[in-house]
Every structure is written in C-alpha cells, then in structure tokens.
Amino acid sequence: MDSAIRKTLPGVSYHSDETYDIDKERVFYRNWVYVGRAERVAKPGAWLRVEIAEESILIVRGKDDQVRGFYNVCRHRGSRICDDASGEVRTHLRCPYHAWGYALDGTLAITPMIEKDEIDRESTSLWPVHVEVWEGFVFVNLSREEPRSLREHLADQQDDPLGLARFGLADLRIGHISVNDVQANWKIVIENYNECLHCPTIHPELVAAVPAYRKGNIFENDRHDGGVSLADGRTAIVDDPRLRLPLLPGFKKDGDPEAYYGAGVYPTMFLDVDGSSCLTTAVFPTGPRSCRLVTEYLFSSEALADPDFDPSPIVEFNERVTHQDNEACERVQRGVTSRAFDHGVFPAKDSWVHGFDQRYLRDLEDDPSVERQDA
Numbered sequence: 001m002d003s004a005i006r007k008t009l010p011g012v013s014y015h016s017d018e019t020y021d022i023d024k025e026r027v028f029y030r031n032w033v034y035v036g037r038a039e040r041v042a043k044p045g046a047w048l049r050v051e052i053a054e055e056s057i058l059i060v061r062g063k064d065d066q067v068r069g070f071y072n073v074c075r076h077r078g079s080r081i082c083d084d085a086s087g088e089v090r091t092h093l094r095c096p097y098h099a100w101g102y103a104l105d106g107t108l109a110i111t112p113m114i115e116k117d118e119i120d121r122e123s124t125s126l127w128p129v130h131v132e133v134w135e136g137f138v139f140v141n142l143s144r145e146e147p148r149s150l151r152e153h154l155a156d157q158q159d160d161p162l163g164l165a166r167f168g169l170a171d172l173r174i175g176h177i178s179v180n181d182v183q184a185n186w187k188i189v190i191e192n193y194n195e196c197l198h199c200p201t202i203h204p205e206l207v208a209a210v211p212a213y214r215k216g217n218i219f220e221n222d223r224h225d226g227g228v229s230l231a232d233g234r235t236a237i238v239d240d241p242r243l244r245l246p247l248l249p250g251f252k253k254d255g256d257p258e259a260y261y262g263a264g265v266y267p268t269m270f271l272d273v274d275g276s277s278c279l280t281t282a283v284f285p286t287g288p289r290s291c292r293l294v295t296e297y298l299f300s301s302e303a304l305a306d307p308d309f310d311p312s313p314i315v316e317f318n319e320r321v322t323h324q325d326n327e328a329c330e331r332v333q334r335g336v337t338s339r340a341f342d343h344g345v346f347p348a349k350d351s352w353v354h355g356f357d358q359r360y361l362r363d364l365e366d367d368p369s370v371e372r373q374d375a
C-alpha cells in the first residue's frame with residue numbers, strides 16, 4: 001500500500017508567486033520547450049512570436065531555410081520588436097522604436113541616422129536562443145549554456161514520444177489551431193493529462209471511444225505498443241459519419257489503426273495520435289495561476305488536399321474534451337489555493353502524475369548557481 005501514502009506537491013506549488021519565479025528559472029528557462037510546428041514559419045522571412053513564461057521569443061526562418069530563435073528585444077534600448085502573433089518580412093525585422101533592422105539571422109543591419117562604424121554590429125545581433133526541430137516540431141531552450149540535445153531530452157521521458165515518429169509525424173500538416181486560456185497553474189493541466197481516473201466522471205464521450213479509460217487506465221497491460229484500443233473497431237477517436245479521413249501514412253505500415261497513442265514531453269507538450277490525426281498541445285504558463293493551451297490539429301497532406309476536407313468533427317470532439325478538462329483544472333486551482341490544502345495523495349493509478357512531479361522536483365533541486373554564474 002506504499003503508493004497510497006505518496007503525497008502530491010504542496011498547495012503553494014500551484015499558486016504562489018515565489019513558486020512561479022522558481023518555475024521560470026528552473027523549468028522554463030532551462031528545458032527544451034515545445035513552441036509550435038515549423039510550418040508556421042514556412043517561408044524565409046516568416047516569424048512567429050511565442051511567450052515562454054513571460055519571455056517573448058521570435059521564431060524566424062532565415063534565407064538559408066534555417067529556423068532560428070531570438071529574444072524579442074531590440075539591442076538599442078530594449079524595445080519589443082514584434083507585437084503581432086506572427087508575420088512575414090522580406091529581408092529584415094524592424095524595431096518599431098528607432099527603426100533598427102535585423103537580418104533574418106539576427107545580425108544588426110540597419111541603424112538609421114547613426115554613423116555606420118559607431119556601433120559594433122558584430123556584437124549587437126539579436127540575442128539568440130537554442131532551437132531544434134524534431135519531426136516538424138520546433139523546440140526552444142533558453143538556457144545560457146549549451147543544453148543537451150533535444151533528442152536526448154525526448155529520450156528521457158516517462159512516455160515514448162520518439163516512438164511516435166513511426167507514424168510519419170514530420171509529414172503532417174496543420175488543419176486547425178485552437179487556443180484555450182485556463183485559469184489554472186500549468187502543473188495542474190499537465191498532471192491532469194497524466195491520469196485517466198477522472199475520465200469516467202468528466203469525459204463521457206471519450207470513455208465511449210476508449211474502453212480502457214472507462215476503468216481509469218491510461219495503458220493496457222496486454223498491449224506492447226504503448227497504445228490503447230479503440231471501441232467498436234474504430235480507426236479514430238471520433239466516429240462521425242461526416243468524417244472520412246484517410247489513415248495517416250505511418251499507420252499504413254506500422255501501427256494499429258484501431259488504437260490511440262499518446263505521449264507527454266516534459267515540461268509542457270502532449271501528443272495524441274490516432275489513425276486520422278495527431279493533436280499536439282503546448283501549454284504556455286501565463287502566470288502563477290493561469291496558462292494558455294495551443295492545440296495544433298495535424299493531418300496527412302492527402303487529407304488536406306481533398307477539397308471536401310473538414311476537420312470539424314475532430315475539432316468539436318477534442319475541444320469538448322479539452323473544455324471538460326479545463327473546467328476540472330480550474331476547479332482544482334480554486335481548491336488547492338485553500339489554506340487547508342497542504343498536499344494531496346497519489347493512489348497507484350496516479351503513478352504517471354507522481355512521475356511528473358518527481359521530474360519537476362528534480363529540476364528544482366538542480367544547482368541554481370550553474371545557470372546564474374554568467375548572468
């Protein structure tokens with residue numbers, strides 16, 4: 001009965017300003033963080049602004065087709081450079097304050113009304129951040145040191161995200177993007193994703209599609225591919241007559257189309273794949289008690305090329321489930337903020353949530369001086 005006495009994080013971890021400051025430094029400014037699909041910066045000059053725990057970052061595709069990341073901060077007097085969520089420039093990112101221009105590789109190139117040799121342009125490029133792309137998913141790392149590779153990070157997870165590459169994720173394309181603001185700490189949302197004990201009570205539609213979830217299980221012991229079986233010989237979670245999508249290419253050769261596969265990537269990404277689509281969710285903390293969920297709905301190019309392509313049944317289904325989850329998370333947020341909540345407990349079926357908490361605590365224990373020495 002050992003597992004019955006495992007404790008959750010203390011209540012203060014889910015709402016205090018101090019914890020949020022620690023989360024920023026130890027989790028969000030040090031780990032690889034998923035920000036969005038590479039196709040959102042499809043062409044040279046395209047850029048995307050993402051907010052990683054209050055650091056504004058620009059993801060930019062260069063003339064050489066490389067995807068790079070920079071702090072959204074001008075080297076002149078520190079103005080934000082881009083306010084919009086995304087955009088496209090031909091040659092330069094222009095600061096709106098004194099019109100300094102930066103080439104797509106971050107180099108300072110234009111300084112109106114300033115003598116050419118007055119500023120050492122070599123040392124005034126936009127501040128870069130680490131960027132790596134896996135299967136079309138762009139990750140950013142704000143660490144000041146060289147981080148371990150994204151691949152190593154992906155291999156060091158409770159789940160097996162690398163294994164999902166067999167479904168041909170790199171070739172999938174966005175059919176829809178949704179944004180949901182949740183009044184709950186980011187950890188509450190991730191913890192919720194890591195268990196299905198809540199499924200029978202709050203997700204009637206989901207448990208009808210995945211029988212294992214009806215019993216609160218996130219795995220099936222007799223399956224060895226990490227998937228859970230779908231009900232009634234379905235090849236997708238959503239069983240809607242309006243939906244006639246081709247199987248994802250990877251399923252044709254290496255996957256059971258009658259199953260559903262999921263994987264979390266610490267700290268804030270989750271991936272859900274079925275025969276017709278891959279849903280990718282990035283959780284962006286927006287404060288100690290709130291976060292923003294951005295879900296990209298990915299489909300095969302074959303599906304998107306069909307003039308009758310319509311992702312709405314999948315979007316409607318998933319948004320309903322997400323809404324059910326978000327309401328639960330907001331209710332948890334209100335509960336854990338009580339002075340009575342010193343901590344909760346983990347039964348055995350919460351082992352994945354416990355695993356997430358352990359991983360989080362490991363980040364907190366790491367020596368902070370390593371990050372701060374060149375600050």
Ligand code: FES
Nearest residue numbers: 074076077095098
């Ligand atoms: S602050 Fe950007 S050009 Fe002056």
Ligand SMILES: [Fe+2]
Nearest residue numbers: 192198203325
């Ligand atoms: Fe849920």
